[in-house]
Amino acid sequence: MRRYSAFAIAREAMRHHLGWERAWKSPTPKAQYDVIIVGAGGHGLATAYYLGKNHGIRNVAVIEKGWLGGGNTGRNTTIIRSNYLQDPSAAIYEKARSLYETLSQDLNYNVMFSPRGVMMLAQTEHEIRGYQRTAHANALQGVATEFISPRRVKELCPIINIDGPRYPVLGALWQPRGGTARHDAVAWGYARACSDMGMDIIQQTEVTGVKREGGRVVGVETTKGYIGCSKLGIVVAGHSGVMAERAGFRLPIESVALQALVSEPIKPIMDVVVMANTVHGYMSQSDKGEMVIGGGADNYNNYTQRGSFQHVEETVRALIETFPIISRLKMLRWWGGIVDMTGDRSPIISKTPVDGVFVNCGWGTGGFKAIPGSGWAMAELMAKGHSPLADAFSLGRFREGRFIDESVAAGVAH
Amino acid sequence: MLTFQCPYCGVQACETELAAGGEAHLKRFGPGSSDEDFEGYLFLRPNVKGVHFERWRHAMGCGKWFLAARCTATLEVFGTYPAQTTEPPPEIIAAIKARRPDWSLS
């Protein structure tokens, strides 16, 4: 693989840009792999990457029914933060956030990580107490956050109306090293690095069945025929229930639609990410100048990747009070993704009832931020049978009542 | 936008008038049941892509719970029926089969 660098840009400028290589290959599937990952979203690709990089397992295929990064990874609003409440969450989300800091160098691919700071507004007494508690928990966990005053909120984000009649800003939980990254680039960067290690990324191929012998996985049926494997990782987000059924078990997951929208591009007006969980709305400004807006999830099972009008109306109505400046912006694009929700709003990274089959799912409305840490943990689990980062997130926690309750930190937000 | 006809008051209600209540016809396992059954009842869901039986409440109307059959892949609604049933009634099954000939109640 030819590395990307300032020198490479200069070199290609001299020769009509004819020397750029394809970023990843389009291989025909082999008959057998050590590991097959179903789903080439960020989590699946990161799992493959760390299997190769950290554990030397490179005979790996990532099978994707559409195009890589075309699921939630390419549909999210790219907020990265690690200010969760429970210790296992802080560990994995902070691992992910810290890997994001150097991901561009690691992958030799610019993922545009921008630690511009994430602010979660407290707009009710209850939220003040909740976020103060989170700030204390974060201090013990070694995650740098602080509870800030309304005045400081206004300094950091002058366009906020802090004394709105319905939703006054009473303070905020501030994580200065949270931020955003370029979602597609995260998928593309991992894909390029995986392909470079000799892994096969097989797009436009759906996994339609899981073949088992004596309770153990031996391969998968796909739309391009049967492919054998010793281990299988199911990393398909919204379709986790469908894939689990094909593998012969059930998951504590329900799939619902979550939507987002962006405005026409305008000049820079805010350089932080602001989330307002009471009103179910959050906003940041992309490098192109678009205001990126997201809201709450629908509450009924849905696989259509379509949003519903009333949620957009709810979100925008609330945001206009907090950000009066956006009231006359035109909206440019609007889309939905199917997110995989667990009861405790925490993910599942686990072995399954089928030997050799592992799942990584349940990231729901907030898994983009976790991609590097999740891939790291899932790879370790698949290679070694357990992982300190993943163990608390096992499927067994539901039966045993060991919930990792993040419904306050993650119930709405992203 | 989803609309359902409330089987009690007959109103065509849109989703802003309704509250979703999750999967219908769950078999309840209580004290004394095995851990597997209890876990299945509380947490594990088929989460089907296709025909789904589910609970809704006419929250901003008559306030009553009712049941509905709906396709989660297309949002098509096949019909609604009162909540006092343990399985989908024959006319609902027929309505689904008319639109999804390959489907069967598993």
Ligand SMILES: Cc1cc2nc3c(=O)[nH]c(=O)nc-3n(C[C@H](O)[C@H](O)[C@H](O)COP(=O)(O)OP(=O)(O)OC[C@H]3O[C@@H](n4cnc5c(N)ncnc54)[C@H](O)[C@@H]3O)c2cc1C
């Ligand atoms: C509107 C929206 C906003 C969001 N905002 C944020 C945010 O600001 N911050 C944040 O941290 N998170 C956010 N999220 C959540 C985040 O996008 C997801 O948690 C994350 O991207 C999940 O990544 P993934 O790799 O698990 O899934 P995906 O990217 O969905 O990848 C799964 C892949 O599996 C493939 N697949 C499915 N079934 C099969 C099969 N049978 N065979 C082969 N391939 C299959 C799919 O085609 C898909 O490409 C948001 C999500 C949405 C929808």
Ligand SMILES: [Zn+2]
């Ligand atoms: Zn009614």
